[in-house]
Each structure stands twice: as C-alpha cells, then as structure tokens.
Amino acid sequence: MSSRMQIALVAGILIAIGLGLTLYKRFELGFPLLPGERQNVWTLESKVTFNPTGGPVEISMALPEPRAGWTLLDEHFASSGFGFSIEESADGSRQAKWTRQSLNRPATLYYKLQTYRADEFGLGASPVPEIVPPELTDDRRAAMGRVVAKLRERSSSPVSFSAQLLQQVANDNMDQDTAFLFAGHEHNHLAVIMEVLAYAGIPAQRVKGVFLEDGRRRQQISTLLEVFDNGRWHLFNPQNAQPGLPDNFFIWSRGDRFILDVIGGSSSQLEFALVKNSLPVKTVLSMEQQAGDKLMLDFSIYALPVEQQGMFKGLLLIPVGALVVVLLRVIVGIRTSGTFMPILIALGFIQTTLLTGLLIFLIVVGAGLWIRSYLSHLNLLLVSRITAVVILVILIMATLSIVSYKLGFNQALSVTFLPTIILSWTIERMSILWEEDGPREVLIQGGGSLLAAVLAYLAMTVELVEHLTFNFPELMISLMGVVLLLGKYTGYRLSELYRFRYLRKDWQ
Amino acid sequence: MKFISPRALRELGVLGMNSRNVNYIARSNPRRLFPLVDNKLMTKRIAEEHGLNVPKLYGVIEIQHEIQDMEKILEGLERFVIKPAQGSGGKGILVISERHEHNFTKSSGAVLSLRDVKRHTSNILSGLYSLGGKPDVAMIEDMIIFDPILSHFSYEGVPDIRVIVYRGFPVMAMIRCATHASDGKANLHQGAVGVGLDIETGQSVCAVQKNVKVSKHPDTGYGFEDLHLPHWEQLLLLACGCYEMTGLGYFGADIVLDKTRGPMILELNARPGLAIQIANQAGLAKRLKSIDRLPSHSLLPEERVATSRQMFGRQPSMF
Numbered sequence: 097m098s099s100r101m102q103i104a105l106v107a108g109i110l111i112a113i114g115l116g117l118t119l120y121k122r123f124e125l126g127f128p129l130l131p132g133e134r135q136n137v138w139t140l141e142s143k144v145t146f147n148p149t150g151g152p153v154e155i156s157m158a159l160p161e162p163r164a165g166w167t168l169l170d171e172h173f174a175s176s177g178f179g180f181s182i183e184e185s186a187d188g189s190r191q192a193k194w195t196r197q198s199l200n201r202p203a204t205l206y207y208k209l210q211t212y213r214a215d216e217f218g219l220g221a222s223p224v225p226e227i228v229p230p231e232l233t234d235d236r237r238a239a240m241g242r243v244v245a246k247l248r249e250r251s252s253s254p255v256s257f258s259a260q261l262l263q264q265v266a267n268d269n270m271d272q273d274t275a276f277l278f279a280g281h282e283h284n285h286l287a288v289i290m291e292v293l294a295y296a297g298i299p300a301q302r303v304k305g306v307f308l309e310d311g312r313r314r315q316q317i318s319t320l321l322e323v324f325d326n327g328r329w330h331l332f333n334p335q336n337a338q339p340g341l342p343d344n345f346f347i348w349s350r351g352d353r354f355i356l357d358v359i360g361g362s363s364s365q366l367e368f369a370l371v372k373n374s375l376p377v378k379t380v381l382s383m384e385q386q387a388g389d390k391l392m393l394d395f396s397i398y399a400l401p402v403e404q405q406g407m408f409k410g411l412l413l414i415p416v417g418a419l420v421v422v423l424l425r426v427i428v429g430i431r432t433s434g435t436f437m438p439i440l441i442a443l444g445f446i447q448t449t450l451l452t453g454l455l456i457f458l459i460v461v462g463a464g465l466w467i468r469s470y471l472s473h474l475n476l477l478l479v480s481r482i483t484a485v486v487i488l489v490i491l492i493m494a495t496l497s498i499v500s501y502k503l504g505f506n507q508a509l510s511v512t513f514l515p516t517i518i519l520s521w522t523i524e525r526m527s528i529l530w531e532e533d534g535p536r537e538v539l540i541q542g543g544g545s546l547l548a549a550v551l552a553y554l555a556m557t558v559e560l561v562e563h564l565t566f567n568f569p570e571l572m573i574s575l576m577g578v579v580l581l582l583g584k585y586t587g588y589r590l591s592e593l594y595r596f597r598y599l600r601k602d603w604q
Numbered sequence: 605m606k607f608i609s610p611r612a613l614r615e616l617g618v619l620g621m622n623s624r625n626v627n628y629i630a631r632s633n634p635r636r637l638f639p640l641v642d643n644k645l646m647t648k649r650i651a652e653e654h655g656l657n658v659p660k661l662y663g664v665i666e667i668q669h670e671i672q673d674m675e676k677i678l679e680g681l682e683r684f685v686i687k688p689a690q691g692s693g694g695k696g697i698l699v700i701s702e703r704h705e706h707n708f709t710k711s712s713g714a715v716l717s718l719r720d721v722k723r724h725t726s727n728i729l730s731g732l733y734s735l736g737g738k739p740d741v742a743m744i745e746d747m748i749i750f751d752p753i754l755s756h757f758s759y760e761g762v763p764d765i766r767v768i769v770y771r772g773f774p775v776m777a778m779i780r781c782a783t784h785a786s787d788g789k790a791n792l793h794q795g796a797v798g799v800g801l802d803i804e805t806g807q808s809v810c811a812v813q814k815n816v817k818v819s820k821h822p823d824t825g826y827g828f829e830d831l832h833l834p835h836w837e838q839l840l841l842l843a844c845g846c847y848e849m850t851g852l853g854y855f856g857a858d859i860v861l862d863k864t865r866g867p868m869i870l871e872l873n874a875r876p877g878l879a880i881q882i883a884n885q886a887g888l889a890k891r892l893k894s895i896d897r898l899p900s901h902s903l904l905p906e907e908r909v910a911t912s913r914q915m916f917g918r919q920p921s922m923f
C-alpha cells in the first residue's frame with residue numbers, strides 16, 4: 097500500500113508543479129493558453145565575409161533600427177576572435193564594430209536578428225539632405241537639361257517627376273537623351289537617377305534593406321529610392337517603379353550611409369539567410385517583453401536558436417503520442433507490435449501527411465513482408481537477416497520515390513520521413529508473427545499498431561496540443577505524473593470486458 | 605458485440621491484466637528471479653538440484669558450430685524434443701516421435717530430413733523463437749509419452765496441466781488439450797481446449813475453446829466431463845515445490861503426465877496468462893485475496909496443498 101501512496105504523492109506533486117508553472121506563465125508572464133492569431137516572425141542571419149589584407153582589421157556594420165512598423169525581437173552576434181562593441185551615435189543609430197589586430201585567413205562574422213511587422217505605417221520624417229548638384233561633362237549636362245525639361249513638362253510635382261523617370265528606366269523605353277545618360281551605367285541606374293533628381297533640385301535619398309523570402313539564402317541588400325515632396329517622403333522601388341514600401345521589405349538603413357565598412361580587408365560581402373516562422377501574436381508580444389527584460393523567469397523554448405526550436409517542436413510532441421499509446425495499451429488493451437513503434441510511425445506521418453503516410457507504410461511493409469518470406473528460407477542469422485531487411489526497405493523506398501516521381505506524384509518523395517529501422521523491425525516482427533501465428537495475428541497486431549499510430553498522429557496534430565507543448569513544456573511534468581498514475585492502474589482493460597464476456601451468467 | 609460490465613467482472617473476482625501486472629507479478633516476483641524461469645535450461649537444472657521431476661535432458665547445443673556434430677547427440681534416440689531454452693508461447697518446439705535412420709517423423713506425421721532438423725536448430729540458436737530475437741541455445745530432451753488416460757482428450761499433441769501457484773499455494777488449475785485447430789500445440793489462443801480442474805479432486809469443471817464453452821473434444825469426440833486427472837496430489841505437490849525452488853510468489857507451473865514417470869515439470873511461467881479463469885469459469889482475484897488473508901506461515905508444501913484443496917475445492921461442475 098505504501099508504494100501506492102508514494103506514487104500518488106509523487107504524481108500529485110508532479111502534476112501540481114506542471115500546472116503551477118503553466119498558470120504562472122499564463123498569468124504572470126502573459127503567455128496565451130490558446131493558440132491565437134498568428135504572426136510571421138522573420139529570422140535574418142547576416143553573414144559578413146572578407147579577405148584580410150594584412151594589418152589590423154576593423155569592420156563596422158550599421159545595425160537596423162525599427163522602422164515602418166517592423167519590430168526587433170532579438171539579436172545575436174557571433175564573431176570568435178574579434179573584439180566586439182556596439183556604438184550608438186547621437187541620432188540613435190547603432191553600429192556594430194568588430195576589431196582585430198591581425199588576421200591571416202578569410203573570416204566570417206554573423207549577426208542574427210528576429211523581427212516582425214507589428215503595424216503597417218510609413219517611414220515617417222527624416223532630415224532632408226542637402227542637394228548637391230552633380231558634376232557633369234558638357235555633353236551630359238546638355239542631355240540632362242533636355243531630359244529634366246521634358247520630364248517637367250509631363251509632370252505636375254516632384255513625385256510624378258520621379259515616377260515618370262523611374263518608369264522610363266524600369267520599362268526600358270527611354271528616349272535618346274535619357275538613353276545617353278544611362279549608357280555605360282547599366283549596373284548602377286540608381287546613381288544616374290539620383291543625379292537627374294539632384295539636377296532637377298528634388299531632394300532624394302537611398303533606403304537600403306532586404307527583400308524577405310522564406311528559406312532564401314545568400315540574399316543581397318536591395319535599395320529603394322525616396323523622394324521628398326511637399327513636406328513628405330515618397331518611396332519607390334527602382335526595379336519596377338512601384339511607389340510605396342513593399343510588404344516584404346525589411347528596412348536596414350535610411351539615407352546615404354554605408355551599411356558595411358571594412359578596413360584592412362578586401363572582397364567583403366554581406367549576405368542574408370532568411371527563415372519565416374509563424375507564431376501566435378501573444379507569444380510574439382511576450383517575446384518582445386523578454387527581449388527588454390532578460391531577468392524574467394523564462395522556460396520558453398523561444399530562447400533557443402531557430403533550428404533547435406524546430407527540433408524541439410517535434411520532440412515535445414512525443415510525450416503526447418506516448419500518452420496515447422499508454423492509454424491504448426493500459427486502458428483499452430490494444431496490442432501493438434513494439435511498444436513505441438506507433439509513435440515513431442506517427443512522427444513520420446506528421447512529415448508525410450496521414451493518407452500518403454498510411455499508403456506508403458502499407459506498400460513498404462507489404463512489399464517487405466513479401467520479399468522477407470523468401471529470406472526466411474535461407475536460414476540467415478538474425479543480425480544479417482535484419483540488415484538485409486533494412487537494405488530492402490531502403491531499396492523499396494528508393495524505388496517507390498523514383499517510380500512515383502516519374503509518374504508525377506511528388507507526395508511519395510516524403511517516404512524518407514518514415515523511420516527506416518522501425519519499418520525494418522516491423523517487417524521482421526510481422527514476418528515471424530505470420531509464420532508462427534498466422535496472418536490473423538499479423539492483422540490484429542499490425543492493425544493495432546497502425547490504429548495507435550493514427551490516433552497518436554491525430555492527437556499530435558491538434559493545433560491546441562502543438563501550441564501547449566511548445567509554449568508550456570512544463571506541462572510535460574504533469575504528463576509524467578499522469579503516466580505514473582496510469583502505471584498503477586489496476587482496473588480492467590476495455591478489451592477484457594470483451595474477452596471475459598462469456599463469464600456473464602446469462603450467456604452461459 | 606457482447607460485453608460484460610466491469611462490475612460483473614469484479615463480482616466474479618476476475619483478475620485483469622493490469623491488476624495481474626501491478627498487484628501480483630510486480631509485487632511478488634523480483635526481477636532477478638525471472639531468468640530462472642525464462643530460461644528453460646536453468647529451470648531444468650535447478651529443478652534437478654531440488655529433486656523435482658523433469659524430462660531427461662540429452663544435450664544442449666549452444667553455438668552454430670556444434671550443429672554439424674548434432675548426429676552424435678541424436679545417436680540412438682528414437683524420439684526426442686528440440687526446443688529453444690528461451691522460447692515463448694511454445695514457439696520453436698520440434699517433437700520427433702519416430703525415427704528411421706535420417707528420417708525424422710514429427711508427431712503430426714510429417715517427415716523431416718537431418719538437414720531440416722539442423723536448420724530448425726540453427727534457427728533456435730539465432731534467436732528466431734526467443735523474446736526480442738536474443739540468441740538462444742537449443743535443448744534436446746526426452747519426448748514425453750503422455751498417460752494414455754489423457755489420450756482421449758488430446759489430438760496430435762501433449763496435453764499439459766497449468767497450475768497457478770501464489771505464495772506457495774496452488775490456486776487454480778487447468779489442462780490444455782491440443783486440437784487439430786491448434787496444430788497439436790497446447791496454446792489456448794491457437795485453438796487448444798482449456799479444461800478447468802477442481803483443485804481438490806483434479807476433476808474437470810468446465811471446458812472452453814476460443815473462449816466458448818465446449819462439452820467434448822472437437823477431434824476425438826470424447827466428453828470432457830469424464831476427464832479426471834490421476835496423480836493429482838503428487839501433481840499439486842510438484843507445482844508447489846517450485847515455490848521453494850524459485851522463490852517466485854506468483855507463477856504458473858506447466859506440468860505433463862508421463863506414462864511411466866508421472867507428473868513432470870515442463871516449464872514455469874512468471875507471467876501466467878488469464879485464460880485459466882475462463883476455463884474454470886471462476887475469478888482468480890478472489891482466490892488470490894483469500895490467500896493474502898491467511899495468517900503468515902511456514903507451512904510445508906504438503907500442508908499448503910491440503911489448505912488449498914480445502915479452500916478452493918468442490919467447484920460446481922459446469923457441464
């Protein structure tokens with residue numbers, strides 16, 4: 097009896113701890129219990145590469161400021177071997193500075209930030225730069241004069257002037273004079289555009305930033321053009337002459353400052369890797385709070401780097417799947433082949449989607465069983481036999497992928513997400529079961545395993561479950577308490593109510 | 605689908621799988637004792653040490669290499685059984701009942717060559733029949749010629765008697781009779797008939813096949829109500845003796861009745877199944893609890909058998 101009390105006590109404490117932490121996070125830290133509206137959070141990883149030219153190295157990079165509704169959540173710097181500091185200038189702009197006495201091989205520096213667009217508003221005010229008239233050769237000056245005169249004729253304001261100019265350049269329908277101006281500047285149209293605007297006396301500046309594309313690597317800095325007219329700034333994308341700020345443009349710096357400045361290095365490059373995560377709005381909000389207040393108690397997985405977060409997303413679902421299997425085995429009494437094989441299959445299903453996964457599973461196991469029946473005549477030792485089955489499973493997977501790809505079914509490519517070794521053991525077990533107890537037992541246990549896998553899959557893909565496991569990992573402690581209690585469950589299984597049905601007096 | 609309510613099961617005192625695992629196996633059977641019963645070779649050796657009756661062991665094959673010289677062990681053996689030491693559920697047991705030189709006749713009548721026998725042995729060693737596919741050893745032992753009294757009740761296989769022993773007391777017993785459907789195996793879930801036996805007398809109480817009551821053997825046609833086990837006292841004593849031998853608090857003893865040598869222990873099971881309750885149409889939990897209520901004791905096997913026969917005997921016949 098004392099062990100029963102102990103279990104009850106330990107389980108009770110575990111459940112209380114888990115629930116307590118969850119409630120604390122809910123009410124004190126403001127984590128939402130329900131998955132709410134989602135917000136796209138972007139992770140930008142900027143990578144600076146350069147070749148040192150000898151002597152001291154100093155790299156400064158302008159850091160982005162929150163603009164146009166974009167909000168920064170988190171920043172990380174990685175730069176081993178470099179002295180590092182962040183300098184803040186009087187106007188509030190920040191610069192990261194890496195320094196080193198000497199360096200003799202190409203180096204890479206990283207700066208990672210997380211950001212999302214909380215509100216959508218414009219860029220707002222910014223000091224108007226002084227207009228510096230361009231220095232031109234006589235023939236260019238004459239051409240520029242005619243171009244500006246013609247544009248003025250067709251436009252009513254500096255904004256429409258700029259729009260006309262940009263459209264001409266973007267659509268490549270320039271007249272002779274304009275074409276003359278841009279000739280030889282194919283890779284730097286923007287510089288010529290700036291010259292024309294300066295000549296026309298229109299204040300303009302560059303806006304540098306990154307076009308956000310999910311999963312993109314090696315993205316480069318892009319530049320937008322900003323024109324001042326009637327007390328306001330107007331943005332244009334010089335690539336397509338579209339006015340306004342593109343939705344997926346993250347602004348890095350405004351004005352004609354350099355983003356990257358490398359002293360003591362050559363061939364420097366700045367590239368970005370981009371990842372988009374969809375997170376509940378409220379979670380984003382609380383992350384934002386944490387970014388400002390690190391002292392706060394934080395059990396959140398969000399503290400981890402992005403790749404690890406993705407891994408934990410999957411890992412944290414396993415206890416839920418395991419609970420389903422425990423319930424099915426202890427309370428319902430379903431027989432499965434291998435204790436936790438159904439969870440691994442279910443994890444595979446999450447990657448492949450249910451129907452595709454089921455189909456692929458049945459094909460692979462079916463084909464495997466068929467070929468395995470031949471292997472059983474060969475009297476192989478267990479380890480070589482299992483290895484043969486593993487190879488077989490991989491071959492079947494490859495065949496399945498290639499054939500279905502040729503036929504145009506891309507879904508079957510996800511076959512690789514099903515766990516190979518587990519499939520092999522399933523085939524081996526089922527095969528022995530078939531020989532020893534006949535196909536009926538194979539159907540019972542195989543069906544039981546698949547049923548458990550499907551139920552585990554369904555439980556693990558409920559949005560609320562995903563949200564709770566990821567945002568409240570401490571619920572796992574409670575789950576453990578529940579599992580401990582289930583371990584002491586001595587009542588009848590549902591299947592036993594059927595098994596012992598003939599003990600009923602009225603059926604005898 | 606028909607179901608029985610949990611309450612009805614509780615009133616009958618039926619033991620469920622969860623309760624068996626938690627309340628009896630986990631509590632009365634220390635883990636370290638399991639190898640004693642999971643490995644039939646070890647069981648046989650300690651049973652011989654304790655002077656308990658077991659089928660004679662002719663030889664053991666432990667490594668694949670020894671299979672080449674298997675003929676030497678088989679020399680002069682007219683009938684024998686090859687089985688895995690750690691097999692489960694009667695898997696991998698090869699019974700040779702007749703032999704002409706290199707032709708071996710199975711109890712079912714099928715004839716095997718020496719090569720077939722060697723292959724079977726090789727499969728045993730590679731772990732084909734053992735739990736979890738662990739490498740195993742093969743035992744070659746005497747084939748039991750079962751008591752002709754039982755021949756009416758079994759088809760192509762040896763009927764074996766299962767006695768559940770709790771804290772040294774026999775609490776429930778049944779005999780498992782092979783049928784054509786069970787392929788000569790005494791496995792209830794494969795279609796063998798389970799016949800509940802009265803603890804006091806060894807008289808049949810009820811017979812079930814695949815959970816359904818039957819009155820006569822489906823193949824031989826003999827009525828189970830006439831089944832009465834001889835050597836009953838001796839058989840119960842043998843089962844109870846395994847308590848002292850193994851130290852297990854809850855186990856099932858599988859016993860066979862040999863024509864000349866009487867009851868012999870075939871194997872012990874530290875996780876005996878629950879189907880015995882259906883064969884007896886009686887609940888185990890009730891009997892286990894009445895054993896728990898007995899004052900602590902240091903009774904001899906004879907005294908425990910007497911107590912059990914008195915407590916659990918005289919079950920009403922269900923035929």
